[in-house]
Amino acid sequence: MLSAVLCLAAVARAQLTGDFYAGCCPQAGDIVRARVSAVMKAEPRMGASLLRLHFHDCFVNGCDGSVLLDGSDSEKLAAPNMNSARGFEVVDAIKADLEKACPGVVSCADILALAAKYGVQLSGGPGYNVLLGRRDGLVANKSGANSNLPSPFEPIDSIIQKFANVGLNTTTDVVVLSGGHTIGRARCALFSSRLSNCSATSSVDPTLDASLASSLQSLCQGGDGNQTAALDANSADAFDNHYFQNLAAQKGLLASDQGLFSGSGANATKALVQAYSASKERFFCDFGRAMVKMGNISPLTGIGRPDSYQLPGRQ
Ligand code: HEM
Ligand SMILES: *[C@@H]1O[C@H](CO)[C@@H](O)[C@H](O)[C@H]1NC(C)=O
Ligand SMILES: *[C@@H]1O[C@H](CO)[C@@H](O)[C@H](O)[C@H]1NC(C)=O
Ligand SMILES: *[C@@H]1O[C@H](CO)[C@@H](O)[C@H](O)[C@H]1NC(C)=O
Numbered sequence: 229m230l231s232a233v234l235c236l237a238a239v240a241r242a243q244l245t246g247d248f249y250a251g252c253c254p255q256a257g258d259i260v261r262a263r264v265s266a267v268m269k270a271e272p273r274m275g276a277s278l279l280r281l282h283f284h285d286c287f288v289n290g291c292d293g294s295v296l297l298d299g300s301d302s303e304k305l306a307a308p309n310m311n312s313a314r315g316f317e318v319v320d321a322i323k324a325d326l327e328k329a330c331p332g333v334v335s336c337a338d339i340l341a342l343a344a345k346y347g348v349q350l351s352g353g354p355g356y357n358v359l360l361g362r363r364d365g366l367v368a369n370k371s372g373a374n375s376n377l378p379s380p381f382e383p384i385d386s387i388i389q390k391f392a393n394v395g396l397n398t399t400t401d402v403v404v405l406s407g408g409h410t411i412g413r414a415r416c417a418l419f420s421s422r423l424s425n426c427s428a429t430s431s432v433d434p435t436l437d438a439s440l441a442s443s444l445q446s447l448c449q450g451g452d453g454n455q456t457a458a459l460d461a462n463s464a465d466a467f468d469n470h471y472f473q474n475l476a477a478q479k480g481l482l483a484s485d486q487g488l489f490s491g492s493g494a495n496a497t498k499a500l501v502q503a504y505s506a507s508k509e510r511f512f513c514d515f516g517r518a519m520v521k522m523g524n525i526s527p528l529t530g531i532g533r534p535d536s537y538q539l540p541g542r543q
């Protein structure tokens with residue numbers, strides 16, 4: 229009875245809060261952390277995959293869990309996710325753990341936010357106060373996933389515009405969140421255009437370090453495009469600031485990564501890359517803040533929630 233009353237109190241709140249499940253499921257964070265930790269012991273990369281799922285959820289109709297929905301309009305079928313987004317079975321396992329402990333309480337959108345947080349933290353990254361209380365959406369948006377998610381082939385200006393479209397309006401947001409690429413992998417298909425016949429005058433991308441280019445050429449040669457390379461060649465599974473140090477040494481993997489440092493008109497982003505490559509503390513602090521901001525992208529308003537936004541009870 230007491231717990232039912234506390235749950236209603238939580239439901240009536242309009243804003244995301246750090247203690248949303250304190251009354252109904254105080255162990256929610258620990259349960260997510262335990263599962264993510266167990267999975268990452270077997271496969272460290274999964275921390276990265278879970279971080280990316282939360283990003284891909286938030287950029288399409290807000291952080292509403294819609295990336296998880298199946299069906300003909302599934303976001304899983306959109307180009308940025310197909311044969312690419314991973315970790316769905318881990319989210320299912322976490323959901324099953326939570327249903328055992330607190331049936332019908334924790335939303336899938338919140339599971340994605342928590343799993344991303346622990347994926348980062350258990351990779352050695354910063355902790356941050358993840359905000360909770362999201363409502364799950366009931367419709368997926370495949371065309372929204374195709375249009376809203378940034379591509380590694382597009383210019384930085386256009387990527388910044390996509391962030392602005394969801395209310396992430398600063399250069400800092402784009403650069404610091406790109407630092408998520410300090411962990412995880414990317415398939416050859418997404419960077420091999422930098423390795424040969426890159427332009428009329430140059431076979432290899434001139435902003436790609438020659439020795440990294442040659443090792444990537446051997447990796448990708450003759451394959452079907454599905455071989456993977458570390459986004460941070462220096463420390464693939466460690467959440468640190470090597471991603472930014474790599475960019476300063478022309479060792480970014482994706483064209484969109486290297487463009488933050490080397491792109492034409494990249495002055496503002498370049499200055500931030502230099503700042504983060506010099507200070508892991510500053511990167512960690514700004515990354516945590518930007519993750520909270522990204523996690524607050526709402527289906528109704530682009531970012532943040534109006535006071536009238538009511539969170540319905542969980543089914
Ligand atoms: C700035 C624009 C971005 C672009 C163009 C981009 C693009 C990509 C691409 C092409 C991949 C590889 C996919 C594959 O191999 O199938 C990837 C992986 C990844 N992205 Fe991004 N991304 C961006 C921003 C972000 C953000 C904001 C985050 C999170 C904060 C993020 C987190 C990740 C992670 C962790 C991986 C590795 C996933 C794994 O190993 O399973 N990315 N991204
Ligand atoms: C899908 O996403 C696009 C781009 O954000 C948006 O304009 C559109 O309204 C969304 N459609 C649905 C059905 O949510
Ligand atoms: C970003 O948007 C918020 C809310 O719309 C606004 O208060 C802030 O000034 C904007 N920041 C920049 C750098 O445009
Ligand atoms: C190299 O790129 C040019 C221009 O994009 C294209 O016309 C040509 O067919 C490409 N060559 C190879 C071998 O891919």
Ligand SMILES: *[C@@H]1O[C@H](CO)[C@@H](O)[C@H](O)[C@H]1NC(C)=O
Binds near residue numbers: 311417452453454
């Ligand atoms: C990669 O793997 C997927 C799934 O097995 C397959 O459908 C696809 O044809 C492969 N090749 C590329 C270039 O994606």
Ligand SMILES: *[C@@H]1O[C@H](CO)[C@@H](O)[C@H](O)[C@H]1NC(C)=O
Binds near residue numbers: 492495
């Ligand atoms: C970038 O900085 C250089 C000098 O460092 C300047 O000449 C150039 O105009 C700047 N570009 C932009 C787009 O601000």
